[in-house]
Amino acid sequence: MSEKLLVNPIECEGHGACAELLPEMITLDEWGYPVVDGRPLPAALERDARAAVSACPTLALRLVRC
C-alpha cells in the first residue's frame, strides 16, 4: 500500500528538519516553510521519510495512505 507525505500547515512552524532529512521530497520556500511533494512516496525513501516525520518538532508532518 502506497503512502504520501502530508503537512498540517497550521502546526508547521517552519523548523525545516524535514527538508534536511528528505530533500528528495521536501524543499523549503523563501520563508522557510516546507513545499512537500504530494505524490506517492517511492519505497526507497520510506526510511528517510519516517525519520523526517519523527524529527518534526511540532508533529506537523505525517505519512498517510494514498
Add this chain to the structure above:
Amino acid sequence: MTTATQGTPTEGTATGLPRLLPRHGQQPEDWYAHVARVGRLPYRDAPGRLISDLQAAGLTGRGGAAFPVHRKLAAVLEAAQARRRPPVVIANGAESEPASDKDATLLWLAPHLVLDGLQLAAEAVGAEQAILYTHADRRNDVGRRLRQAIAQRQAVAVDRVPVELAEAPPRFLAGQETALVNHLAGGPAIPTFTPPRITERGLAGAPTLVQNVETLAHLALIARRGPRWFRQVGTEAEPGSMLCTIRRSDGVPRITEVPLGVPLRALLAGPGEQGLREGAVLIGGYHGTWVPAAEAAKLTLDNHGLRRAGARVGAGILITLPQDRCGLVETALVVRYLALESAGQCGPCLNGLPRIAAALAELAGARPRRGTRANVERWAGLVTGRGACHHPDGAARFVRSALTTFAAELGRHERGRCGATDTTPFLPVPHGSAHTEQDWI
C-alpha cells in the same frame, strides 16, 4: 432550458422565477404568507428519503463550492449510522464576502423557506439539533426578524427539531466550514486542519452537515415540487436557479434569481445600456476572477461555461468595474483586506499574502520597481494549495486574474500614469481588521 433575453431582468412567468424570493415587493413573508405561496412542509417521516430526490434534482451547494448536496447528506447520514451518533445540521448564512448580499436578502424576505429547508435536511440525516449561523445582528436587523420567524414556527408547532440562532463574527473566513464549527464549539472562527472532515467529526465530534442558507431554500422547494420541477430551469449539467448579487457601474447591489447558464451579457447590462464593450467584470467575488468585459459578454453563468475564462460561479457575485476606475487600485485595496483577514495560522498565507498585498499596492502606484510583478506571480504560486483552508488559493486566483485582465493598465502605471479619473474606491471593503483573538469570537 430557459434563458433571459438581453437587457431584461430574468424575473417573470416565462422562467418561473423567482422561486426563492417572494414575487411581489420587498415585504418579509410571515409563516402564513409563506405557506400560501409554497405550501406546507412536506416531511418524509424517515431519514434518507429526501436524499435520492436531491440527487435526481442535481442540487449543488450555493455557498460557492457547488458541491453536490446529496453526497454531503449521504456522508453525514452514513457517519451518523456507523457511529450511532445523531448528527448536527447547520444553516450557513454567514455571508462574509463583502460584495455579497443574497443570503441576507433571502433571510430577510423568506426566512421560513430557509427554516423549512433546515428542518427537512435535519430529518434527512436524522439530526436532533439545528443551528442557524448568520451575521444577523449586524445586518438590517435580520436577527430580530429570524427570532420572530422561529417563535412563529414554535407557535404553530411546525418544527420537529429545535433551531438555535448563532452569530458569526465579522470576519471574511467566518463562514468557512471548519471555522464555523470551531466557532460554534466556543473557539475563534478560524479554520482547522482536515481530515477529519466535518461530515465525519464536526461540532462536538458529531457528524455535521453545513449547508448554505440558499441551498436549504432550494432543498425545501425540491421536497415540495420534485426534481423534475427543479430541472425546468438551468442547464443539464448544472440545473436550477441561483441568487446573484450584481453590481453594475452604479455600484448598487441588486439581488436577482437567475437560471444557471444564463448569458452574462443579460445580467451585466442595465436597462437601456448597450452592453459590455470595455472594462472588466469580477466573477465570483474576492476569491474570484477578473475577466475582460468583452470576454465576459460571451460567457454563460455556469461553471462549465465559465471554465474557459478560468472563473467559477462561486456565490453568484458579479461586478462590473466602471471605466473611470483603475482595476489595479481596486484589486490592491481588496488584496490588502484579504491579507488582513488571513487567520495567520499557516506559514505560506501568513508570509505570502501581506507581501502580495504590498507589491500590488506598488503596482497600483506610479512607476513600480522592475521585478515587482514577477514577485507577485511567484508568491501567488507559492501560497496556492498550501493553507489549511482555501483562502490563499482564492486570493492568488483573484490577484493573477488582475495581472492579466489589467495588463494594459500595468503598462500605464509603469510609465507613471493611471487610467482612472475617479479614485473613490468602488469595491466594498469593510473597515477594521482583527487585532486580538477576541475579534474572531
